[in-house]
Amino acid sequence: MTTPMDVDQHATSHFYMRPVWRAAGGHVAGHSWLMTRISTKGNLSGPTKTFTHSPDQIPLLVTPFLRHPPYPPRRSIQSVADVAPMDNTAILRAGARDRGSSILAVLALPPLRELRRRARARAAAAMASRSDYSDLVILSAALLLLFARVTSSTIAEAGDSSAEGRRNDLIQDILREEAVARLEELGKVTDADNYLERTFLSPASKRARDLLCSWMEDAGLRTWVDQMGNVHGRVEGMNSSAEALLIGSHLDTVVDAGIFDGSLGVVCAISALKALNVSGRSKNLERPIEVIAFSDEEGVRFQTTFLGSAGIAGSLQSSVLQISDRSGVTLQDVLKLNSFEGTEESILQLKYDQRSVWGYIEVHIEQGPVLESLGLPLGVVKGIAGQTRLKVIVRGSQGHAGTVPMSMRKDPMAAAAELILLLENLCKNPDNFLSYDTNCQGFRGESLGGSLVCTVGEMSVWPGASNVIPGQAMSISYVTFTVDIRTINNMAREAIIFELSKQMYRSCEQRSVSCIIERKHDAEAVTCDPGLRSQLRTAAYSALKRVVGEIPDEVPFLMSGAGHDAMAMSHLSKVGMLFVRCRGGVSHSPMEYVLDDDVWFAGLAILEFLETNMAKL
Numbered sequence: 001m002t003t004p005m006d007v008d009q010h011a012t013s014h015f016y017m018r019p020v021w022r023a024a025g026g027h028v029a030g031h032s033w034l035m036t037r038i039s040t041k042g043n044l045s046g047p048t049k050t051f052t053h054s055p056d057q058i059p060l061l062v063t064p065f066l067r068h069p070p071y072p073p074r075r076s077i078q079s080v081a082d083v084a085p086m087d088n089t090a091i092l093r094a095g096a097r098d099r100g101s102s103i104l105a106v107l108a109l110p111p112l113r114e115l116r117r118r119a120r121a122r123a124a125a126a127m128a129s130r131s132d133y134s135d136l137v138i139l140s141a142a143l144l145l146l147f148a149r150v151t152s153s154t155i156a157e158a159g160d161s162s163a164e165g166r167r168n169d170l171i172q173d174i175l176r177e178e179a180v181a182r183l184e185e186l187g188k189v190t191d192a193d194n195y196l197e198r199t200f201l202s203p204a205s206k207r208a209r210d211l212l213c214s215w216m217e218d219a220g221l222r223t224w225v226d227q228m229g230n231v232h233g234r235v236e237g238m239n240s241s242a243e244a245l246l247i248g249s250h251l252d253t254v255v256d257a258g259i260f261d262g263s264l265g266v267v268c269a270i271s272a273l274k275a276l277n278v279s280g281r282s283k284n285l286e287r288p289i290e291v292i293a294f295s296d297e298e299g300v301r302f303q304t305t306f307l308g309s310a311g312i313a314g315s316l317q318s319s320v321l322q323i324s325d326r327s328g329v330t331l332q333d334v335l336k337l338n339s340f341e342g343t344e345e346s347i348l349q350l351k352y353d354q355r356s357v358w359g360y361i362e363v364h365i366e367q368g369p370v371l372e373s374l375g376l377p378l379g380v381v382k383g384i385a386g387q388t389r390l391k392v393i394v395r396g397s398q399g400h401a402g403t404v405p406m407s408m409r410k411d412p413m414a415a416a417a418e419l420i421l422l423l424e425n426l427c428k429n430p431d432n433f434l435s436y437d438t439n440c441q442g443f444r445g446e447s448l449g450g451s452l453v454c455t456v457g458e459m460s461v462w463p464g465a466s467n468v469i470p471g472q473a474m475s476i477s478y479v480t481f482t483v484d485i486r487t488i489n490n491m492a493r494e495a496i497i498f499e500l501s502k503q504m505y506r507s508c509e510q511r512s513v514s515c516i517i518e519r520k521h522d523a524e525a526v527t528c529d530p531g532l533r534s535q536l537r538t539a540a541y542s543a544l545k546r547v548v549g550e551i552p553d554e555v556p557f558l559m560s561g562a563g564h565d566a567m568a569m570s571h572l573s574k575v576g577m578l579f580v581r582c583r584g585g586v587s588h589s590p591m592e593y594v595l596d597d598d599v600w601f602a603g604l605a606i607l608e609f610l611e612t613n614m615a616k617l
Contacts, residue, residue, distance in 0.1 A: 027520070037335050121310045171275045175603035179271045180596045182215060186267070187259030195256040195590060200296040200307060201229050208251055212266065212293050219274035220282060221291065227346040228311040229295035229338065235273060237285030238616070243358035244288035245614060246573070247606065250297030250308065250565055258592020263362040264580060264602065265295045272606035276615075287358060293303060294565050301325050309568035314351030316455040318344035352572055359532060360569040361576045361609070363602050365594060367562050369585030376541040377598040378605060380533050381555040381577035383452055384567050386493050386525030393417065393516040394508065395478045413461060415511045416479040419455050419504050423483060426500055427454035430492075451488040451559040452496065458482040482520075488559050490525045526567050532576030539609035540578060543601050546608070578605060 037446045189211065190196045191204040198204040209231050218231030223233045231251065234244070249265025269291045276282040294308030302323050310316040321332040321342060335342030371379050425432070430452060459481040483500075487493045501517050508515035513615035540555045558579055566575040580602045583593040 006187075006617050011049065018306040019489060020174065030219075031456055056103065066209050079173070084459065093513050127273065160290065167279055171604070171607070174275045174278070175268075175271050175607065176549075176596055176600035179267050179599050179603055182256060182267050183259055183263055186211060186263050192255075196259065197255050197257065197303040198251070198253045198254055199298075201334050202254055202266045202301075203424060205229065205251065205295065206338070209293075212251070214272050215267075216291065220277035221273060225349060226311075227340050227342075228308055228316075228350055229335075229340070230308045230350075231293040231295075232290060232314065233270065234271075234279070234288055234290040235282055235285065236288050237284060237614075238283070240288055242287035243356060243441060244290050245358050246290050246292055246360045246569070246592060247362070248292035248294055248309070248360065248565060248569075249362050249364055250293075252296050252298050253302065254298050254300055254588050256357075256590060258589055260365050261367070261583065261587055262364070263296060264365055264599065265592065266291065268363050268599065268603040268606055271603045272610060275603075281615060283610070285610070286368055286614060286616055289614065296523040302331055305563060306568040307331075309565035310571075311347060311350035311353055313568045313570075313572040314569045315568060316347060316350070318347050331512050340541045344579065346391055354359075354572060359529065359574045359576065360566065360572070361532060361536065361578070362566045362569075363580060363606065364564055365576045365582040365586035365587060365592070366558065366579040367582065367585065368558075370558055370581065371556070371579060371581035372585060374553070375441075376551075376553060376556065376561040377581045377595070377601045379530050379556045379558040379559050379579040379581075380540060381566075381579055382527040383451075383488040383528055384564060384577070385453075385488050386490050386522045387484065387486045387521065388493055388519065389516040389521040390483040390485070390497070391480060391520050392416070392483060392504070393480045393518070394419065394513055395516075396513040410512050412479040412513050415508055415513045415515075416459070416481060418507055418511070419515075420481065422503055423454050423500060423505060426496065426503070427452050427485075430496065451486075451561070452492065453571050455484040455488050457484055486561050487536070488525050488527070493525070523563065523567065523569050526570045526575065528566075529574035532574060535609060535613050536576050536578050536605070539612060540601075541606045542608045542612070543604035546604065547597075547601065574605060578602065 025185050026561065029421055160412070186208060187196055189204050189208045191202045192197055199210060209225060209229065212231045213233075215230070216223045219233065221233030221235050223231070224617075225231055247265075247269040249269075250262035253261065273282065273289060273291065276285070292308075292312065294306075294312075296307035297305060297309065299305035299307070304320065304323060307316065307320070321335075321344070322330055324330045325334075332342040335346075340346065366379065371377065394412040394416045396410040460477065461479050485493060485496055486499075489498070497519075504515055504517065537555045537557075541551070544551050545554070560577065560579070564577065566577050574616065580594060581598050583595075584591075586592055
């Protein structure tokens with residue numbers, strides 16, 4: 001951008017355009033320009049560069065010279081419209097560089113007849129004895145003054161550009177460098193010596209709560225800890241009584257965890273609100289924004305998930321107070337040991353009023369390989385898979401491994417192996433197995449959209465000896481294994497369970513073994529709100545474009561096979577989720593890793609979401 005230029009008159013009739021500068025990020029760059037002496041015949045002398053104009057215009061010839069300190073503007077204008085009537089337009093390509101590109105300064109010139117009239121009037125009053133060339137001199141001065149008027153507006157633009165550059169640098173420092181440092185710092189807060197473990201209301205959990213409170217306060221948030229150990233940070237915005245946007249994830253970890261699961265979403269949310277605060281824009285928020293770090297999502301200590309978010313959503317039952325950990329300590333005891341009330345009333349008081357909540361969004365690592373395979377750092381979650389856990393017990397007859405002929409065996413291990421393969425084939429190719437009758441309510445396999453996954457995670461065998469056909473007392477052998485079935489379609493999940501159970505019973509009957517299928521756990525699938533999905537997708541795209549320019553692909557929609565706090569929060573409000581790429585799709589492991597730039601992209605996407613949808617800027 002350029003600064004204003006002044007006109008000086010010397011005894012030798014030289015006219016100078018003082019330096020033209022550009023400020024970029026607080027540094028000076030670019031060329032300056034000098035108008036050379038005008039001779040008595042109206043010609044310009046000295047080394048020049050000519051810009052061609054129409055015949056009725058005075059040639060404007062300039063030459064670059066060494067840089068000088070900038071001068072204050074004579075007068076500032078806001079736009080080209082402030083320059084009087086446009087007849088002839090000269091476009092000057094200034095020598096200033098804007099990150100490698102030239103800057104175009106557009107000059108709107110008044111009609112030359114008017115300029116000449118003014119020049120003659122001034123010449124008659126001030127320089128009557130030199131009327132032979134005073135018109136040209138004064139006209140040149142008028143042109144230079146006009147140029148100064150036009151270019152004075154560009155100094156404001158340069159200042160704005162410089163301020164915007166500083167703001168972007170500051171935002172990058174907060175959303176990238178500081179956020180990454182905080183994730184690493186939080187990853188050192190652990191109850192174990194050689195690995196990361198931070199479970200519900202453990203000593204490390206308390207230290208992490210204190211750390212998060214300090215970061216929230218640094219971001220300008222009002223903080224508190226509720227009766228389930230959830231950490232809250234809130235900014236009220238312009239209307240504290242409006243429905244609030246909640247942004248959250250979890251503070252706890254699994255055993256031998258990575259540093260990004262849960263923590264990434266909390267830190268990125270705090271960083272985005274800090275960026276808004278330091279830029280002075282948090283006061284423009286049209287509704288309250290509240291960050292929540294949930295105390296327990298993983299369920300490691302008490303073998304029950306979503307203690308923190310279920311309490312906020314109002315789906316946590318008071319009977320949960322009586323569950324105990326492996327040491328026999330109840331949840332109620334743990335709460336009281338940590339100075340919480342631990343009563344039924346305190347559990348009920350955790351619930352937020354649905355009328356006070358606008359929506360909930362969560363940023364989380366993908367915990368899968370899809371984004372990495374696509375080469376994209378961010379994806380929008382279209383839904384969270386529902387889950388059913390089964391326990392399958394196969395009973396047969398125990399016998400000696402060397403004396404019972406193969407044709408006479410009732411081997412539960414071989415039967416279990418067949419059932420596991422049956423499960424795998426069903427989940428890989430559901431259309432080959434599903435019967436489309438009334439029991440399936442017209443369900444078709446294509447509606448799964450690739451979201452169906454089935455897993456056998458545990459298996460136990462009795463007696464577990466290499467020379468014994470599995471069995472137990474009374475010569476009744478058994479094998480047990482677990483089945484985990486997940487899909488985004490609740491009806492599809494029920495259809496899969498129905499078909500799987502039917503075929504398992506049939507297979508066991510053919511092998512002369514018995515089969516019992518127990519249903520241990522169910523969680524309904526959650527569909528993310530279409531409006532939030534669209535807004536998060538736009539925000540993610542804008543964040544990527546802001547940093548890397550045009551991106552060739554759309555931000556993808558993904559299905560979440562893992563459970564998240566958003567599942568519990570869906571009982572309270574509409575929910576949306578943003579996934580962040582993680583290396584190799586590895587999670588729940590110290591090998592879990594997210595690129596520093598991807599942390600930045602995630603925080604910037606939240607910032608874009610807030611600025612676009614929550615603020616009046």
